[in-house]
Amino acid sequence: MKLIEELPKVFDDFGEQRKNSFITAMELKKKGIPMVGVFCTYLPQEFAEAIGAVTVSLCSVSEETIPDAEEVLPRNLCPLIKASYGFAKTDKCPYFYFSDLVIGETTCDGKKKMYEYLSEIKPVHVMELPNSQSENGLELWKRELYKLKQVLEERFGVEITEEKLREAVRRKNRERRALKAFYETMKLDPPPMSGKEAFNILNGASFRFDKEAMIEEIEAITESVLSREERMPKRPRILITGSPIGGVAEKLFLCIEEAGANVVAMECCSAAKSIDRLVDEEAGDIYEAIADRYLQTACSCMSPNPNRFELLNRIVDEYNIDGVIEVVLQACHTYNVEAYGVKRFVTAEKNIPYTYIETDYSTADTEQLKTRISAFIEML
């Protein structure tokens, strides 16, 4: 495998991948390739892949259209929901524009109610996600997968055979393995790149629509990162946990890195949450295997949510974490309520410092965050 010499450029390019793929999305549409817009890690992308569609995340990371969204949605709502709806409403998101179908899930209350308004603009299919990972929950989620299969087949006129589904499962697992191997390079002490660079790659990878090419690129980046002599300075090792951080990543990494710490792990949907588990490729019942894998996602919309604590436990040990920063988006009630349990687990069971910040997509609180985060990091 050829090593990449200009890694910083690759980190920057991946950071821009979301914007750069607009043109690719348009070209795919011209070729008649269906596009499925998604909002959540619970969505089993294998089904869209099995019909030859590309999936694209519609979770907005910019506050630009929040005022437009607030003409319909309440102000006191999660910025991710408002921003995503705002881009759809104003037709400013090319990925939403190109999506033939949007698939949502009944995760948090704000999101599921937002889908009702979204369906006035685009065809939307909402999957009924159970609230728990119980046997009943698994049965319900499995039924929802059969329903999804039917919806996709009817809309796109393509049959989802078991063979196609298993092929998509194998490819998606390869993708997860490649991303996980990349992510795990941050176990090195000191880490081989900054948290922001790692985040750029992970986030950007989801906007690389040619998945085979993406896997090859990620494997080459991992090799290159591992063989790199340059390392980050040795500093406290931070784990970020909580709500999705795409819309707050810029200010967050700036504050943490300026305060003199390295973000080495992210227990959020762009990182550990979405790549931690594989689907059992050998399972006799592939629907059940897919349902089980996705249902185990460690999101706070599950009650109880033991998998998040199991994942946090592993990350704290394996990445040698010195401090945990929990980031909760404004009005994200499930992460907000779960924060107490996370704090108790991190401080009492893992014996490491924890801090909590609540924020939104604006930059107005950057100075305040800097002060709070640097006080936390000083004490590590």
Ligand code: BJ8
């Ligand atoms: S699996 S984290 S992508 S639901 S929209 S819950 S921030 S109030 S996005 Fe999520 Fe799926 Fe879970 Fe991941 Fe809170 Fe906002 Fe709701 Fe959110």
